[in-house]
Amino acid sequence: MRVVAAMSGGVDSAVAAARMLDAGHEVVGVHLALAQSASTLRESARGCCTIEDAGDARRVADRLGIPFYVWDMAQRFREDVVEDFEREYAAGRTPNPCLRCNEKIKFAALLDKALALGFDAVATGHYAQVEEHDDADAPGGVRRELHRAVDDAKDQSYVLGVLDADQLARSFFPLGDTTKPQIREEARERGFSVAKKPDSHDICFIADGDTRGYLAKRLGERPGPIVDPDGEVLGEHGGAHGYTVGQRRGLGLKVPPADGSKRYVVSTDTRTNTVVVGPEELLGVDLLEGEHLRWCGTPPAAGTEMELGAQIRAHGREYPARVSMREDAGEGIPAGVTVRLAERVRGVAPGQSVVLYDGTRVVGSATITGTGRAAC
Structure with a gap:
């Protein structure tokens, strides 16, 4: 299989590319240039898209002996992630740019370009697992499911909750069965210079972490x-x-x-x-309304109710919830969801995402449009 390995310049994507190569795939490394004026050196662990990062990714690709390219997606990132982030805050909502980046950039723009160039799939260094099950109704007779990683502390299935079934069918996450310390040790054994490189943290385009200062400059x-x-x-x-x-x-x-x-x-x-x-x-809410639905498999029918787990933050708790699929205009697919949490949760704001789980399996996600308290 011909695979594009998204290489950020960090240790996770380096090991992911190496594992795909070990699995026998034809691998090409691609670094996404997302900053229109990339700095020479990262200013902190929060930064990304520096010349340093691109150089680190290239050195790993050279060590692996695979082709390496830099794809310029700065304009797409600016429009679909950064400007969306600013619009959401201007409207009084609290967005999650990591989910939007995965939805619009890594598993839309990147995957679409890879497929157009004749590749079969994309591999990333996200911590999540994909399980395959025989299913006569699925393409190729195999149904793919997205599940949590074994390392709870690094699990990134939440930010992948925006993937749909077609994108999931062409995505690989080789690190999901491994802990972060094991990944760093593997990188060291492979001789990667990034083995001890610190993790980056969101929000990647706000390198100093001062979100309010950033918004004041952009929105006034x-x-x-x-x-x-x-x-x-x-x-x-x-x-x-x-x-x-x-x-x-x-x-x-x-x-x-x-x-x-x-x-x-x-x-x-x-x-x-x-x-x-x-x-x-006054902060506690147990009723969420959601739209912009994304399903990691076959969408549930409109009007149905399901007992699922609900996670509201990337590394937050999962809460038991009853999820109702709101009726649509006749298409049979839910137009929105109502999530009734088993307990009240603090600090939930419109614009955040709720990701729904059935056990360890990611069912889908929704953008929160409203919150409230269910009648006792």
């Missing part, structure tokens, strides 16, 4: 009130888009609470440019 300052649930003004902010539900630090409130309790952002409204803060008990 727009002073407005910070109020309590009764509307009393407690302080001022520089733009509601710079705040997210559950945030406690950096509020700069001028009026302390009478009982000395901590205050958190409980909602934002970019239309009125208002940030509402309140006590911790």
Whole structure:
């Protein structure tokens, strides 16, 4: 099988490429240039797409003896990930750019280009597993399922929850059965210079980790009130888009609470440019509404209900949930989902993603459009 190995310049993608080669595939290494003006050296563990990263990926490819190319996808990344991120915050939502990157770049733009050039599949260094099962109704008689990795601490099935069945059929994740320490040891044994290279962290295009500062530069300052649930003004902010539900630090409130309790952002409204803060008990929600559905297999029928697990953050807990597939306009495929969590969860904001699991299997995902509390 002819496989494109996406090589970021890190240790995970290096070992993934090596394992695909060991498995007998014809492998070509590809580094995605996602920054329109890549820096020479990474500024921190958060950065990516530097000239250093491309060089590290090339050295691994040379050691493996495989062809290596750099594909420029900076414009596509800017439009589909960075600008989407800015639009979502401007609208008062809290997006996850890693999911959007996987959906739009690594398993859409990259995979589409690979297929157009005659390749059969793409391999990445994500920590997840693919299981194959005989199924007469599936293409080629084999059904592929996406499952959690064996290393709970590194499991990345959450950010892969946007893959559909066709993309999953052409994707390989060779690291899912291995822990991170084992991957680093394997890289050392293979003589890869990246064996001790630190992991990068999202958000990759905000190298210093200052999301509010980044948004202020892109969206501008727009002073407005910070109020309590009764509307009393407690302080001022520089733009509601710079705040997210559950945030406690950096509020700069001028009026302390009478009982000395901590205050958190409980909602934002970019239309009125208002940030509402309140006590911790106001943060808990157990009802989620979701749209922009992505199914890692056959979509469930509209109108059905399922007992599934729901995960709301990349490395967060999985919560038992009852998931209802909202009726569509007659297509038979759900137009949205309602997720009723078994317990209340703090700090859930519109724009985040909920990924649904059946055991270790990823069923699909949805973008959260609203939250609330189910009637007792």
